[in-house]
Amino acid sequence: MGRIKTExxxxxxxxxxxxxxxxxxxxxxxxxxxxxLADIVGVEAASLYNHIKSKNELLxxxxxxVANRYIHKMDEIENEKISSLEKLSKLxxxxxxxxxxxxxxxxxxxxxxxxxxxxxxxNLQTQRRNYRxxxxxxxxxxxxxxxxxxxxxxxxxxxxxxxxxxxESWHRSKQKINGKELEENMITILIGGLKNK
Amino acid sequence: MGRIKTExxxxxxxxxxxxxxxxxxxxxxxxxxxxxLADIVGVEAASLYNHIKSKNELLxxxxxxVANRYIHKMDEIENEKISSLEKLSKLxxxxxxxxxxxxxxxxxxxxxxxxxxxxxxxNLQTQRRNYRxxxxxxxxxxxxxxxxxxxxxxxxxxxxxxxxxxxESWHRSKQKINGKELEENMITILIGGLKNK
Numbered sequence: 001m002g003r004i005k006t007e008x009x010x011x012x013x014x015x016x017x018x019x020x021x022x023x024x025x026x027x028x029x030x031x032x033x034x035x036x037l038a039d040i041v042g043v044e045a046a047s048l049y050n051h052i053k054s055k056n057e058l059l060x061x062x063x064x065x066v067a068n069r070y071i072h073k074m075d076e077i078e079n080e081k082i083s084s085l086e087k088l089s090k091l092x093x094x095x096x097x098x099x100x101x102x103x104x105x106x107x108x109x110x111x112x113x114x115x116x117x118x119x120x121x122x123n124l125q126t127q128r129r130n131y132r133x134x135x136x137x138x139x140x141x142x143x144x145x146x147x148x149x150x151x152x153x154x155x156x157x158x159x160x161x162x163x164x165x166x167x168e169s170w171h172r173s174k175q176k177i178n179g180k181e182l183e184e185n186m187i188t189i190l191i192g193g194l195k196n197k
Numbered sequence: 198m199g200r201i202k203t204e205x206x207x208x209x210x211x212x213x214x215x216x217x218x219x220x221x222x223x224x225x226x227x228x229x230x231x232x233x234l235a236d237i238v239g240v241e242a243a244s245l246y247n248h249i250k251s252k253n254e255l256l257x258x259x260x261x262x263v264a265n266r267y268i269h270k271m272d273e274i275e276n277e278k279i280s281s282l283e284k285l286s287k288l289x290x291x292x293x294x295x296x297x298x299x300x301x302x303x304x305x306x307x308x309x310x311x312x313x314x315x316x317x318x319x320n321l322q323t324q325r326r327n328y329r330x331x332x333x334x335x336x337x338x339x340x341x342x343x344x345x346x347x348x349x350x351x352x353x354x355x356x357x358x359x360x361x362x363x364x365e366s367w368h369r370s371k372q373k374i375n376g377k378e379l380e381e382n383m384i385t386i387l388i389g390g391l392k393n394k
Contacts, residue, residue: 151382152374159360159386166359167364185348189356193390
C-alpha cells in the first residue's frame with residue numbers, strides 16, 4: 001500500500017480533500033472516480049474509505065468548508081466599524097483572493113454544488129441565497145449613505161460575482177499578470193465604478 | 198407533414214436556426230438531436246435536411262453569424278470619431294444588449310463553439326483572439342490618452358466579458374429588473390470604474 005505524503009500539519013484527510021477538489025475541478029464531479037482519486041493520492045482505492053465514506057462526502061466537505069469561510073468573513077465584515085463602501089471593497093477583495101489562492105475548492109463549490117444530495121443541496125442553496133442578500137444589503141446601505149452610486153443592488157452582486165468568476169480564465173491563461181496585479185485591477189474596475197464621487 | 202410557422206420576412210431556414218439556438222442553449226449542442234429540433238420546429242426530421250445539412254452546420258451558422266455581427270460592430274466603432282472611453286462604452290453596451298436581446302445565439306456561440314469541427318474551430322478561435330486584442334487595444338489607447346485608468350487591458354477585457362456573461366443569471370432570475378435598467382447598471386459599474394477622473 002502506498003503512503004500519503006503529508007506536509008506540515010495537514011492531515012491525510014485534508015490531503016485527500018485537496019486532491020479531490022483538483023480532480024473534481026478538472027474532470028467534473030460526475031465524471032471523477034474514487035479510483036482516480038486514489039491513484040492521484042497514491043494509495044489503494046480501498047484505503048481511501050478509511051478516511052472518507054463516499055465521493056459525495058468529499059463534495060459535501062468541499063462545499064461546506066468554502067461556505068463556512070465566506071459566511072464567517074461576511075459576519076466579520078458586517079461588524080466592522082468602517083463605511084459601507086469599505087465593507088464592499090473588503091468583501092470583493094476576499095472573493096478575488098479566494099479565486100486566486102484557493103481556486104480548486106472555490107471553483108468546485110461554485111460549479112459542482114448542484115450534485116450535492118439533500119438535505120445538503122437545499123441547505124446550501126438557502127445559504128447561498130442568504131449570502132447574496134447580505135452582500136446586496138451592504139450595497140444598499142452604501143447607496144442610502146450616498147457612498148455608493150444608485151444601482152440595483154442584487155444586479156450589482158450578480159455582476160461582481162460573475163466578473164470574479166472570470167478569474168478562471170486568468171488561471172488558464174499563458175501570459176498572465178501576477179495575482180496581486182489582478183487583484184488591484186479587479187478592485188479598480190469593480191469598486192471604482194460603484195463609488196459615488 | 199407539419200408546416201413551419203414563419204413570421205414577417207424570416208425564412209424557414211432562419212426559423213430552424215433560431216429554434217436550434219434555443220435547443221442548443223437548453224440541452225447543450227452534444228445532447229441535442231435533430232429529431233428534437235424537428236419536433237420543436239413542427240416538421241418531420243427528414244424535411245429539416247432540405248434546409249440544413251447537419252447539426253454541425255447549424256452550429257457553424259450560429260457561431261459565425263454572431264462573430265460577424267461583433268466584428269462588424271468593432272470595425273464600425275474603431276472608425277468613429279469619438280474618445281476611447283466612448284468607444285469602450287459603446288462596445289460594452291453592444292455586448293450587454295446582445296446578451297439581453299439575442300441571448301440564445303450569443304450564449305451558444307460563446308459556450309458551444311468548442312464543438313465546431315475544423316477548419317471552423319481554429320478559424321473561430323483566431324477570430325476570438327483577434328477580437329479580444331482589438332478590444333484591449335481600445336482600452337490601451339484610452340489609457341495612453343489618460344481617459345481610462347491605468348490597468349492591464351487584457352485583464353480588463355476578461356473581467357468585462359465575464360461580468361456581461363453574468364446576464365445569463367439575469368435571464369433565469371424570477372424577480373428581474375427590466376433590460377434597460379440592467380444595461381444602465383452594468384455600464385455604471387463596468388465603465389464607471391475605468392473612467393479616469
